[in-house]
Structures are given as C-alpha cells and as structure tokens.
Amino acid sequence: MIRKTLNASQLQQEVNRRIHRLQEIVEDGVKIRVPRPQLQEPDKTGCNWNMTHFGNAVGFERDIEGVLKAVRAEYNLNTEVKDTGNPFGD
Template identity: 70%
Template sequence: MIRKTLNASRLQDEVSRRIHRIHEIVEDGVKIRVPQPQKQEPDKTGCNWTMKHFGNAIGYERVVAEVLDAVRAEYNLSEDTKDIHSLFADPEGS
C-alpha cells in the first residue's frame, strides 16, 4: 500500500481525532495528549515517523498503540516544510 503524506500537525491531528473517538476513551471522558510526530529513517514497513510519550494515556496504551499502528500504515510524514503563508499566496505571483 502506498502511503499518503501529511505534515506534522496534520498527522498529530489525525492521531488525536482517531484516539478521541474510541468508545472507551469517550465514555471515560479522558483527554489524551498526542505528541508531535518525530521523523525517523523509514522502518521495515516504510514508515518514516513515530510518536512517543502520549500524555494521560495510562490504562489506554493498547488502544493508543492500535491507533498509532493504523495511522503509521496509512501515512508518511511529509518532507515538505513550506511556510504556512504560501498556502494563501497567489499561484500566479500577481
């Protein structure tokens, strides 16, 4: 499977969104702090990022790991470090 790419903040948001929709976490009213993804050399699966040190995740390590594994299988961390302002620039430069 070819991975899609996301920047660090979008990856962080995706992991957070998936974690916070898990029934057990919603039911318990827990807010888990999701760290920024850290770039790494591609592993044996081809994933080029990881996340460590989730906050307030004690007792939820298994479900957090499942979400992380699923997102890592779908996405790679973008190499692109464009300035946020370039998103709103006129493509013609006028």
C-alpha cells in the same frame, strides 16, 4: 500500499481525532495529549515517523498503539521543505 503524506500538524490532528473517537476513551471522558510526530528513518514497513510520550494515557496504551499502527500504515510524514522564495526578490 502507498502511503499518503501529511505534515506534522496534520498527522498529530489525525491521531488525536482517532484516539478521541475510541469508545473506551469517550466513555471515560479522558483527554489524552497527543505529541507531535518525530521523523525517523523508514522502518521495515516504510513508515518514516513515530510518536512517543502521550500524556494522560495510563490504561489506554493498547488502544493508542492500535491507532498508531493504523495511522502509520496509512500516512508518512511529509519531509519536503517548501521553497517560499526570496521575499525581497533579489
């Protein structure tokens, strides 16, 4: 499967959205802090990012791991640097 690419903020938002839709987390009213994705060499599946050190996640590690696995299978971190050009035009 070819992964779509998202920038770091978009990936962070997608993981956050999916985590906070999980039934157990909704029922417990827990707010989990989602870290920014960290670029890494592509792993054996081809994924080039990972997230570690979620905040307020005790007891939800398995749920978070499931979300991460799904999102990592769908998306890669965009590594392209946008050329904003020379703002001074010289």
